[in-house]
Amino acid sequence: MRTVDLEVVRSLYKLPGAVRMKLDVVPKFKPGDRVKARNIHTSGHTRLPRYARDKVGIIQLDHGVFHLPDARVSGQGDQPQHLYSVRFSARELWGAEAPCKDSINIDLWENYLDSV
Amino acid sequence: MSSNDIPGPDSETALRVKALESLLLEKGLIETSAIDELIDMFENRLGPWNGAKVVARAWTDPDYKDRLLQNGTAAIAEMGFEAVQGEEMVVVENTAEVHNLVVCTLCSCFPWATLGLPPVWYKSAPFRARAARDPRGVLDEFGTQIGADTELRVWDSNAEVRYMVLPERPVRTEGLNAEALAELVTRDSMIGVSKVASPD
Structure with missing residues (x-):
């Protein structure tokens, strides 16, 4: 095992740790599209928060192509796909008593979403 | 002694x-x-004083502010702050009509390059749950007043993107330059749990 020396630490500061993939993948959704988060209950790793499952939101931003963490951590490869910021109204998530204009934006991979 | x-x-x-x-x-x-x-x-080297410089420049340089809101990662890199949890940045602007609040409901993701390491409360289960479920209650506990008509947008940094709030420039700061303005900007205002106060 390599000793952690000054050079290793300095490379941490400069090395991009991001997982953006420079791949030309056709996006399935575009801003403005209505989508529903899948109601999946994996025992493995996922970045789909429980509170968003089975809820309908609107695509706000297409962040570009990233590997799917669910797949990578379970040894199923990168499965590169678009990551979107999806806006859910507070009322969709928390019911009619929530303030009507409030919302939560959640970053969700294509694998988590179905068209509505 | x-x-x-x-x-x-x-x-x-x-x-x-x-x-x-x-x-x-x-x-x-x-x-x-x-x-x-x-x-x-x-x-x-990594701390909210970096983010404060970004905010102060955006307040004083309209072209920079446009670039920052269009492509946060590139505009922040212009200031020399990149890598270490700053590779994918989106900056969201607080205005009289819209207030933004950032949380990581799944763990403690935070833009280290501009804000440093997250405060303990940011990582706590109660903050992570309530910023999603009752963000107005959270703001109230931080002593932050926003109008009932103000649109509140919560950003869950549950994936690869890190979010930073561009707070509103406070009143009575017309004569201040970017350096003096940066002194006013707090970490919490760039998370969105508080506003930037006017100078005394």
């Missing part, structure tokens, strides 16, 4: 850290210079 000034025994955490450090050094897994560099990085 009061009795409060006499140092007591180290806390259990401090002792554990010292033991771990000794072991890592003795086994040759890390060098002292690397530890010093890491501490210097997180204590002196």
Whole structure:
């Protein structure tokens, strides 16, 4: 095992740790599209928060192509796909008593979403 | 000298850290210079003073502000702050009509390059749950007033993107330059749990 020396630490500061993939993948959704988060209950790793499952939101931003963490951590490869910021109204998530204009934006991979 | 000034025994955490450090050094897994560099990085180089400079420039340079809101990663990199949890940045603007609040409901993701390490409360389960479920209640507890008509947008940094709030420029700051403005900007205002106060 390599000793952690000054050079290793300095490379941490400069090395991009991001997982953006420079791949030309056709996006399935575009801003403005209505989508529903899948109601999946994996025992493995996922970045789909429980509170968003089975809820309908609107695509706000297409962040570009990233590997799917669910797949990578379970040894199923990168499965590169678009990551979107999806806006859910507070009322969709928390019911009619929530303030009507409030919302939560959640970053969700294509694998988590179905068209509505 | 009061009795409060006499140092007591180290806390259990401090002792554990010292033991771990000794072991890592003795086994040759890390060098002292690397530890010093890491501490210097997180204590002196990565911190909210970086984000404050970004905010102050956006307040004083409209073209920069446009670039920042269009492509946060590139505009922040222009200022020299990149990598280490700043590779994918989106900056969201607070206005009279819209207030933004950032949370990581799944863990503690935070834009280190501009804001440093997250505060303890940001990582706590109650904040993570309530920023999603009852964000207005959270703001109220931070003493932050937003109108009932204001649109509240919460950003869950549950994936690869890190979010930073561009707070509203406070009143009575017309005569201040970017350097003086940066002094006013707090970490919490860039998370969105508070606003930037006017100078005294």
